[in-house]
Amino acid sequence: GxxxxxxYVLAMFPYPSGQxxxxxxxxxxxxxxxxxxxxxxxxxxxxxxxxxxxxxxxxxxxxxxxxxxxxxxxxxxxxxxxxxxxxxxxxxxxxxxxxxxxAGLAYQKEALVNWDPVDQTVLANEQVDENGRSWRSGALVEQKLLKQWFIKTTNYAK
Known part of the structure; x- marks a missing residue:
């Protein structure tokens, strides 16, 4: 092996409730x-x-x-x-x-994510079942602090 x-990277799917x-x-x-x-x-x-x-x-x-x-x-x-x-x-x-x-609108900081300890990957909320388990591995999902990218959307809008 x-x-x-x-x-693993998974972007959120768009919800068709608006534009x-x-x-x-x-x-x-x-x-x-x-x-x-x-x-x-x-x-x-x-x-x-x-x-x-x-x-x-x-x-x-x-x-x-x-x-x-x-x-x-x-x-x-x-x-x-x-x-x-x-x-x-x-x-x-x-x-x-x-x-x-x-433009100073993209930055990194640590934030909590849904962590699958078996697959060693971040999960979207939609990938965690009602019992707090990963949809794929079945592992109990943990909250983990990881460095991520963020966009200052309010500043961008101004």
């Missing part, structure tokens, strides 16, 4: 930049576990999901598809993050 340290806003940009930009940084360093658990190149694994999954969604007869407009693992996309998340950072 690989001796590489495992890493997209700066909070979504904050979450997706930062998570995407972090995920790409770690992928470039070889951190991609599913692909590594299968002995595949992460890019190949991701592209296969994209194609498979598209086929499955089309097979369900869902009405997606694939002309508007974005692929976040392609440089044509993530160059913009990097661009916006750098701009926010240089």
């Amino acid at each position: 690989s001796q590489r340290k495992k890493f 997209l806003h700066m909070g979504h940009m904050r979450v997706y930009t930062i998570c995407d930049a972090i995920a790409h940084f770690h992928r470039m360093k070889g951190h991609q658990n599913a692909a590594i576990e299968r002995g595949l190149d992460p890019d190949e694994w991701t592209r296969r999954n994209i194609q498979s999901m598209k086929e499955q969604l089309n097979g369900l007869g869902l009405c997606f407009n694939w002309d508007r598809e974005i692929t976040t693992c392609l440089p044509e996309y993530y160059k913009w998340t990097q661009y916006f993050f750098v701009r926010l950072f240089k």
Whole structure:
């Protein structure tokens, strides 16, 4: 097995109760930049576990999901598809993050996260069941203080 340290990034999913806003940009930009940084360093658990190149694994999954969604007869407009693992996309998340950072709007501080001690990963609230257990490993989730990126959205709005 690989001796590489495992890493997992999960951005929150948008809730369709309103329009997209700066909070979504904050979450997706930062998570995407972090995920790409770690992928470039070889951190991609599913692909590594299968002995595949992460890019190949991701592209296969994209194609498979598209086929499955089309097979369900869902009405997606694939002309508007974005692929976040392609440089044509993530160059913009990097661009916006750098701009926010240089403007003093992106900063790091420690904050509590939901920590899965078995998978050694951070979980979104939605991944913790009503008994306080991880949706994947079943471990009792712990609160752990970790350094994270934050965006001063109120300052940005001004």
